[in-house]
Amino acid sequence: MPRTSSREDEDARMYFETTTGPAVPAYDELPTDGAGRPCGWHVFGADDQVGRVNLQTPARIVAAAGLVRKGAVFPVNTAPDVIDPPLFMRESLIHEVSAGTDGTTLDDRIDRFYPQAGAQWDSLSHVAFGADAFYNGHTLDGVLGGALGIEVWARRGIAGRAVLLDAESAMRAIDPNYCAGSRTPIGVADLDRALAATRVRLVAGDIVLLYTGFLDWYVAQSDQLKRDWAADPQRVESAGLEDSEDVARWLWDHGVVGIAADNPGLEAWRPEFERGNGMMRWLHPTLIGSFGMAVGELWNLGPVTRDCRSDGVWEMFLASAPLDIPGGVGTTANTLLLK
DSSP, X not given: OOOOOOHHHHHHHHHHHHOOOSOOOOGGGSOBOTTSOBOOTTTTOTTOOSGGGGGOOHHHHHHHHTTOOSOXXXXXXXXXXXXOSOSTTOOOOEEEEEEOTTSSOEEEEEESOXXXXXXXXXXXXXXXXXXXXXXXXXXXXXXXXXXXXXXXXXXXXXXXXXXXEEHHHHHHHHOTTOOTTSOOEEOHHHHHHHHHHHTOOOOTTOEEEEEOSHHHHHHTSOHHHHHHHHHOGGGOOBOEEOOSHHHHHHHHHTTXXXXXXXXXXXXXXXXXXXXXXXXXXXXXXXXXXXXXXXXXXXXXXXXXXXXXXXXXXXXXXXXXXXXXXTTOSEEEOXXXXXX
């Protein structure tokens, strides 16, 4: 049953809403690039490589830590064989264990390790905003030289309040035939409906967790479907965010630091691509390359979603330690959700 609001909850919510951080303009007040697209560069300074994670101020992290009430811990990483064979032409991980000569010590060796093959964060070097234009104006040469690598977040940490949106329930309420394994865009009206169900207001510094039901759906599918999808990425389909400016505006104006979903690409897959340059239309280039937003995919959100449905609490403390790989383009999620 949903939990009723207490004085402590109301005080915590007021603390979130009155805790200040860096001043950020509204989406429609952002300057535009040559193509007329709003650009979030330089909001946190000309030399910034942290992006929206700057909004996770010490006061907001302290407030988020107060959301841990019952000591429930939910890791979101996925085992290496959950997506097997790997999608998008990646190779399967090889894990070898070797024993010392006396058999009392063991060591690991991992080959063909793709940090973005399972639950992951994309770094700000993952996708450009435009040709030779990565977040905050970094060039491809600069990125290949180490700018915007995942180590920037690894050495800072990602921590704060996360709010889970149960998109599967919101979508199924209007379409009983909803399937997370088919291309179903989740738009602003759907996000608003899922957010209203949480009885939580998003505030600056929050991370949104989007449960589409995809990963749970995928695990239940046949080995043949998994092999077919791995062999031909064109066959991959999933529910996910609508690839639109409206969704980008919604995330920016709600103060969202990052968004992580349980599907393979965040957007409904396959997204539309621009002709000629092969770039996705809106979300990936905008969220990462323009906004500097943290994007996560293939997170194991099923267990925490079922817990939220049970206790009616949709906000929690998130703590993440990305891998410290200088110049890294992505990392395993390495995230714990605590309630």
